Amino acid sequence: QVQLVEAGGGEVQNGGSLRLSCTDVGSTANCYPRGWFRQAPGGDRLGVSCITSDGVTYYQDSVKGRFIISRDNATNTIYLQMNRLKPEDTGLYYCATGERCSTWGPIAVRNWGRGVQVTVSS
Numbered sequence: 001q002v003q004l005v006e007a008g009g010g011e012v013q014n015g016g017s018l019r020l021s022c023t024d025v026g027s028t029a030n031c032y033p034r035g036w037f038r039q040a041p042g043g044d045r046l047g048v049s050c051i052t053s054d055g056v057t058y059y060q061d062s063v064k065g066r067f068i069i070s071r072d073n074a075t076n077t078i079y080l081q082m083n084r085l086k087p088e089d090t091g092l093y094y095c096a097t098g099e100r101c102s103t104w105g106p107i108a109v110r111n112w113g114r115g116v117q118v119t120v121s122s
Helices: none
Strands: 004-007 010-013 017-026 034-039 047-050 057-059 067-072 076-083 089-097 098-103 105-107 116-122
Touching: 004 076, 004 089, 017 034, 017 089, 017 116, 034 076, 034 105, 047 067, 047 076, 047 098, 047 105, 057 067, 089 105
Parallel strands: 010 116
Antiparallel strands: 004 017, 017 076, 034 047, 034 089, 047 057, 067 076, 089 116, 098 105
């Protein structure tokens, strides 16, 4: 059974970097597309990035060129390297598996993590 555990959130200043991780601790399956959503305070949960089981990556336009998603199938973990962070990147970041990927994250989400907080101060 898929169980997603996120780590790596925190607070950084404008222009800083953070790396998030998401490990599936409940299963050994690496066949699902997996990605990241974020939810700003008072806002909707929106997808930002996704990676397929064979490593094809997708990014929402607002993070393209700044965020890098990657996958380590040996540890059943995906990462989101976030560079040149901006205050508008602040929010709760959720890991999710889905049926397939898009530039708006996984589609037809099957599983969610609990989320980690990212705060970018100006």
